[in-house]
Amino acid sequence: MIFFEFAKRNLARHKFRSVLAVIGIVIGVMAITALGILGNSVRLAASEQLYMIGNEVVVFPYGEEAVSEDNFKLIEKTADVAIPINSMVDKVVLNGESELVMIYGMRSEDVSKLLEKEDGQFLKHGSLNCLVGSRLADNYELRVGERATIKSQKPRIVGILKERGMGFDINPDNAIIVSDKMFSSLYNSSGYNLVVVKVGKIEEVEEVRKDIEDRLNKKEKVVMVMELKQIVEGIKEFFNILSMFLIGIGSISLVVAGVSILNVMMMSTVERTKEIGVMRAIGTSKSGILRMFLFESLILGTIGGVIGAIFGFGVGFLVDVLILKEASYLFAPSSIFYVFVGIAFGIGTSVLSGLYPAWRASRLKPIEALRYE
Amino acid sequence: MKVVELVEVTKVYELPRGSIKALDNVTAGIEAGEFISIMGPSGSGKTTFLNIIGCLDVPTSGEVLIGNEKVNGLSDDQLTKLRRDKIGFVFQQFNLIPTLTALENIEYPMILKGVNGHEERSKEFLRSVGLDEQLGENKPNELSGGEQQRVAIARALANDPDIILADEPTGNLDSKTSKDIMQLLQATNERGKTIIVVTHDPLVAGYTSRTFRLVDGRVDRVGV
Numbered sequence: 001m002i003f004f005e006f007a008k009r010n011l012a013r014h015k016f017r018s019v020l021a022v023i024g025i026v027i028g029v030m031a032i033t034a035l036g037i038l039g040n041s042v043r044l045a046a047s048e049q050l051y052m053i054g055n056e057v058v059v060f061p062y063g064e065e066a067v068s069e070d071n072f073k074l075i076e077k078t079a080d081v082a083i084p085i086n087s088m089v090d091k092v093v094l095n096g097e098s099e100l101v102m103i104y105g106m107r108s109e110d111v112s113k114l115l116e117k118e119d120g121q122f123l124k125h126g127s128l129n130c131l132v133g134s135r136l137a138d139n140y141e142l143r144v145g146e147r148a149t150i151k152s153q154k155p156r157i158v159g160i161l162k163e164r165g166m167g168f169d170i171n172p173d174n175a176i177i178v179s180d181k182m183f184s185s186l187y188n189s190s191g192y193n194l195v196v197v198k199v200g201k202i203e204e205v206e207e208v209r210k211d212i213e214d215r216l217n218k219k220e221k222v223v224m225v226m227e228l229k230q231i232v233e234g235i236k237e238f239f240n241i242l243s244m245f246l247i248g249i250g251s252i253s254l255v256v257a258g259v260s261i262l263n264v265m266m267m268s269t270v271e272r273t274k275e276i277g278v279m280r281a282i283g284t285s286k287s288g289i290l291r292m293f294l295f296e297s298l299i300l301g302t303i304g305g306v307i308g309a310i311f312g313f314g315v316g317f318l319v320d321v322l323i324l325k326e327a328s329y330l331f332a333p334s335s336i337f338y339v340f341v342g343i344a345f346g347i348g349t350s351v352l353s354g355l356y357p358a359w360r361a362s363r364l365k366p367i368e369a370l371r372y373e
Numbered sequence: 374m375k376v377v378e379l380v381e382v383t384k385v386y387e388l389p390r391g392s393i394k395a396l397d398n399v400t401a402g403i404e405a406g407e408f409i410s411i412m413g414p415s416g417s418g419k420t421t422f423l424n425i426i427g428c429l430d431v432p433t434s435g436e437v438l439i440g441n442e443k444v445n446g447l448s449d450d451q452l453t454k455l456r457r458d459k460i461g462f463v464f465q466q467f468n469l470i471p472t473l474t475a476l477e478n479i480e481y482p483m484i485l486k487g488v489n490g491h492e493e494r495s496k497e498f499l500r501s502v503g504l505d506e507q508l509g510e511n512k513p514n515e516l517s518g519g520e521q522q523r524v525a526i527a528r529a530l531a532n533d534p535d536i537i538l539a540d541e542p543t544g545n546l547d548s549k550t551s552k553d554i555m556q557l558l559q560a561t562n563e564r565g566k567t568i569i570v571v572t573h574d575p576l577v578a579g580y581t582s583r584t585f586r587l588v589d590g591r592v593d594r595v596g597v
């Protein structure tokens with residue numbers, strides 16, 4: 001393709017200027033790619049950490065200390081599984097070290113409905129033993145069979161839970177789980193701090209939530225009912241907006257790059273006016289001139305886009321490894337996607353900026369262009 | 374057979390200060406195979422005359438026929454094709470394309486037209502204008518003025534046009550080189566090409582068979 005060849009040679013003729021134009025695109029594409037990957041990695045990290053069971057409804061007391069036993073009975077009627085939970089932060093001695101730890105009290109049989117174990121066993125009915133969360137176990141090098149000290153009690157650790165991440169119901173990773181019997185022997189409590197309701201079908205979540213609100217908040221609001229599905233969607237939405245915002249910032253630098261390409265191309269159309277006149281005179285069509293200049297901006301955009309995307313990927317890698325301490329998000333398809341978004345934006349900006357100069361050059365009248373000195 | 378025919382051609386340039394009649398009701402015919410020179414004082418309309426024949430410019434009024442084809446009303450693309458296939462241009466400043474080598478400059482019109490074997494043909498053209506093969510790889514800025522003008526003539530001949538138009542082809546050359554170039558054009562004319570040369574130089578006009586003298590946009594006198 002002769003006009004592609006022309007484009008290449010014309011760019012090579014002004015190497016320094018072409019390199020500057022490419023650098024502009026490189027920076028813009030790098031920003032878009034890196035920020036896109038960053039936003040996406042943060043989103044992936046967050047969604048991994050969020051314990052995302054969409055079919056949970058969580059009931060918290062509202063304006064009162066706890067969800068009363070009577071109200072719990074009402075909740076139980078709305079769904080197959082309702083898990084009442086108590087919680088308390090207390091000083092616990094683990095492996096000789098004293099630490100403030102979250103203690104959850106649950107009915108023994110409920111534990112397996114909500115949590116998974118890594119090691120050991122779950123609690124037996126009415127057990128006076130305990131389970132520990134995975135992080136707690138890691139941090140204090142706890143093993144099954146050891147004992148924790150809570151107040152005057154020394155429950156034996158019978159199981160270690162699987163890591164679950166942060167949840168909207170409970171955060172078991174840094175907690176100790178004891179049976180309801182054990183809990184009430186440690187603390188006097190009436191009612192529950194929260195109730196987790198599991199709904200059979202995800203489509204019925206909304207219905208169950210309404211049902212609970214209707215039954216309990218009849219006279220005045222006594223409970224707050226949260227639906228995890230909604231929250232998770234909300235958070236995903238937030239991170240999508242964050243990604244878009246970061247890409248928006250990257251785009252600004254591309255706009256600057258686009259203006260510099262426009263500038264470079266305008267300069268070359270003016271400088272090459274006479275040459276364009278000659279080309280037109282000896283039989284080059286308008287569209288040939290147009291293509292020649294468009295190829296120039298395409299080449300600038302492609303080189304800048306590819307280099308920028310590689311750099312952007314590198315920056316994304318550094319950020320992922322240094323800040324999120326996890327490189328696997330980088331190779332997720334949704335991250336790789338931003339590499340292509342970056343390249344596409346780079347090429348798009350460049351070609352768009354070249355459009356006007358190319359159009360102007362193609363419209364030069366041959367005789368006037370020939371007369372130009 | 375007439376290759377060029379102008380019928381009552383007038384060209385008016387509109388300028389802010391008023392309009393200029395660069396060509397004033399010119400009627401002229403040029404036969405196939407003629408070697409024509411156009412002379413006249415500066416500003417008399419010589420370049421305008423040539424540009425109109427070369428389909429680079431359109432007349433304000435009057436008719437232009439190139440090889441019996443009426444040029445008036447043709448689209449830009451049609452005019453471009455006409456220039457590519459029927460007309461060869463030689464300029465005072467040589468006007469080779471600086472990014473292309475000598476050989477590529479000769480090849481370029483053939484590539485535009487889609488002629489087969491353009492690489493081989495360009496080498497033949499280079500030889501036929503009396504240039505060494507190894508000069509073919511040189512860029513225009515690595516050639517002397519005379520060499521550049523030879524390449525330009527080869528380029529003008531590349532698509533085997535009917536007419537060669539040359540606007541002061543020796544204007545930037547010394548007298549010895551001018552003579553070489555005129556001899557080359559003469560040889561080209563002897564091989565059947567119609568050639569029209571604009572010049573101020575009576576020696577150049579001496580090579581031609583007929584001279585048009587332009588004064589104030591009018592053909593004042595046609596001499597032999």
Ligand SMILES: Nc1ncnc2c1ncn2[C@@H]1O[C@H](COP(=O)(O)OP(=O)(O)OP(=O)(O)O)[C@@H](O)[C@H]1O
Pocket residue numbers: 386387388393394395413414415416417418419420421422
């Ligand atoms: N594009 C243009 N716009 C306005 N005026 C023009 C244009 N081209 C030529 N003219 C005017 O038309 C007249 C004829 O110009 P032309 O270039 O044909 O003269 P010329 O005979 O070639 O002169 P020279 O010997 O100096 O090259 C001049 O007065 C010139 O100023």
Ligand SMILES: [Mg+2]
Pocket residue numbers: 419420421540
């Ligand atoms: Mg002139």
